[in-house]
Amino acid sequence: MSTFDDETRLQRLAPDAASFAGHVHPGWNIGTNPNGGYLLAIAGSAMRELVPQHPDPLSVTVHYLRPGLPEKPCRVDVQLLHGGRSKSTLRATLVQEDTPRLEVLAAFGVLASEAPPELTIAAPAMPAPEQCLVRSADEQGVQLPILDRIDIRLHPNELRAGAAGKARVSGWVRFHDGRPPDTLACLLLADAFPPAVFGLLGMVGWVPTLELTVHVRRRPVPGWILGRFETFDLSEGRLVEDGALWDSAGNLVAQSRQLAMILRGGR
Amino acid sequence: MSTFDDETRLQRLAPDAASFAGHVHPGWNIGTNPNGGYLLAIAGSAMRELVPQHPDPLSVTVHYLRPGLPEKPCRVDVQLLHGGRSKSTLRATLVQEDTPRLEVLAAFGVLASEAPPELTIAAPAMPAPEQCLVRSADEQGVQLPILDRIDIRLHPNELRAGAAGKARVSGWVRFHDGRPPDTLACLLLADAFPPAVFGLLGMVGWVPTLELTVHVRRRPVPGWILGRFETFDLSEGRLVEDGALWDSAGNLVAQSRQLAMILRGGR
Numbered sequence: 001m002s003t004f005d006d007e008t009r010l011q012r013l014a015p016d017a018a019s020f021a022g023h024v025h026p027g028w029n030i031g032t033n034p035n036g037g038y039l040l041a042i043a044g045s046a047m048r049e050l051v052p053q054h055p056d057p058l059s060v061t062v063h064y065l066r067p068g069l070p071e072k073p074c075r076v077d078v079q080l081l082h083g084g085r086s087k088s089t090l091r092a093t094l095v096q097e098d099t100p101r102l103e104v105l106a107a108f109g110v111l112a113s114e115a116p117p118e119l120t121i122a123a124p125a126m127p128a129p130e131q132c133l134v135r136s137a138d139e140q141g142v143q144l145p146i147l148d149r150i151d152i153r154l155h156p157n158e159l160r161a162g163a164a165g166k167a168r169v170s171g172w173v174r175f176h177d178g179r180p181p182d183t184l185a186c187l188l189l190a191d192a193f194p195p196a197v198f199g200l201l202g203m204v205g206w207v208p209t210l211e212l213t214v215h216v217r218r219r220p221v222p223g224w225i226l227g228r229f230e231t232f233d234l235s236e237g238r239l240v241e242d243g244a245l246w247d248s249a250g251n252l253v254a255q256s257r258q259l260a261m262i263l264r265g266g267r
Numbered sequence: 268m269s270t271f272d273d274e275t276r277l278q279r280l281a282p283d284a285a286s287f288a289g290h291v292h293p294g295w296n297i298g299t300n301p302n303g304g305y306l307l308a309i310a311g312s313a314m315r316e317l318v319p320q321h322p323d324p325l326s327v328t329v330h331y332l333r334p335g336l337p338e339k340p341c342r343v344d345v346q347l348l349h350g351g352r353s354k355s356t357l358r359a360t361l362v363q364e365d366t367p368r369l370e371v372l373a374a375f376g377v378l379a380s381e382a383p384p385e386l387t388i389a390a391p392a393m394p395a396p397e398q399c400l401v402r403s404a405d406e407q408g409v410q411l412p413i414l415d416r417i418d419i420r421l422h423p424n425e426l427r428a429g430a431a432g433k434a435r436v437s438g439w440v441r442f443h444d445g446r447p448p449d450t451l452a453c454l455l456l457a458d459a460f461p462p463a464v465f466g467l468l469g470m471v472g473w474v475p476t477l478e479l480t481v482h483v484r485r486r487p488v489p490g491w492i493l494g495r496f497e498t499f500d501l502s503e504g505r506l507v508e509d510g511a512l513w514d515s516a517g518n519l520v521a522q523s524r525q526l527a528m529i530l531r532g533g534r
Contacts, residue, residue, distance in 0.1 A: 061372055063374060091358070103358065105358075117500070118501040119434060119467075120502065121500055210326065215524075232388050233384070233484060234385040235382065236378070236382050238325070240522055255500065259325065
């Protein structure tokens with residue numbers, strides 16, 4: 001058993017209901033808030049339950065309405081919007097204490113792990129995980145309990161604030177307990193690295209995600225996931241961060257883009 | 268008056284209802300289907316009506332469930348999911364003949380047109396509109412009535428199939444009737460160019476959008492909009508297309524990303 005599977009597990013509230021009960025575990029916290037990718041994986045897990053014929057998230061967009069609550073129960077209400085042969089489109093609302101926290105709109109389908117892509121984005125050169133640096137469990141005084149769940153190794157040239165000379169963060173990630181990555185886990189792993197803007201500006205404050213879209217493109221093979229996240233566009237305190245994930249065979253497995261705010265100095 | 272404003276106009280069904288009635292005009296067709304960006308602009312117009320204090324779409328995601336119907340009435344049902352000081356989060360469903368066609372999830376807020384960005388993406392070099400080539404109103408036998416509404420000029424090196432040597436399409440766009448671009452129009456203009464993949468593979472068939480996310484970043488100044496669209500990732504018949512729009516002063520005004528299917532040979 002894996003902590004990720006255990007701690008995203010849901011119970012259907014009734015055989016014919018599209019509502020699922022779960023629990024938000026504090027082990028995935030960033031400071032005192034649950035990681036947004038973890039909450040998205042819980043919602044994604046509920047959506048997948050509803051359409052077992054379409055187990056892979058092809059395109060998932062989440063808007064974070066309010067912070068999640070660690071160590072509290074949650075409910076995920078799912079609605080099938082359109083069911084087709086090759087994909088299902090669904091929405092989901094993650095609710096805690098009777099208040100919506102996440103709103104998700106997604107298409108699920110079936111991805112391969114063997115078909116060669118016609119066009120793809122090559123994985124960047126990266127020192128081996130052993131040559132990379134473990135992400136610090138204390139960032140600007142904020143504790144990162146999530147690092148007991150996932151092992152993040154950052155590119156040695158990009159770790160120090162401003163060292164990359166650009167808004168880029170890259171490195172390796174895997175579950176500490178050896179669980180292999182899958183397409184559901186990509187929703188978490190697309191939001192597990194430090195904000196790319198730290199690479200340019202240093203740890204300027206809290207960078208809460210307003211909206212995140214993940215396109216999963218392929219089922220990953222077992223092993224480390226390589227991630228690269230970059231920000232080219234920062235204006236009026238809002239930034240766009242582009243990300244990509246590759247599996248240990250060098251295949252592009254997901255692309256992500258998020259809109260986030262910079263709350264300078266604050267958390 | 269502008270055709271875009273006329274043909275995205277909605278009537279609120281009751282003073283306290285969040286439902287709006289409109290009409291899908293055939294002037295925005297690609298072949299016999301309404302352009303997806305036009306339908307998104309209708310839905311966005313309804314969302315904006317509900318939150319007049321937040322007139323600018325910051326992040327808009329649409330899933331296309333079924334093709335729209337030209338020359339038919341439509342209804343847009345809007346739900347406010349979260350109202351904050353700096354943004355409102357909403358969902359909308361565009362319905363025709365009692366069947367949902369588009370599902371939209373969006374955050375609206377207030378954008379500036381003057382604040383200098385901290386990081387931005389420079390506009391690519393582009394010949395003047397007069398040196399570019401008018402997008403043909405007949406693509407692989409498909410009529411493009413939308414070209415009577417918007418004036419699209421393509422980079423002369425990228426027009427012929429495969430000529431760019433990469434999956435890229437770029438050029439200029441504006442309304443034929445002189446209406447200046449605004450942040451709502453960016454939703455249309457982010458989906459008005461030919462598929463970027465035509466630049467590499469030729470006109471391979473129909474490329475329907477499954478999902479489109481537009482991040483509007485700034486209010487455009489009047490004049491031409493420069494657009495660039497690229498595909499780096501095509502696998503199992505599904506592609507990711509990245510786009511960006513700049514205003515006539517060279518400011519980045521929007522980024523877009525869509526997941527589309529290639530139906531080779533088909534329409």
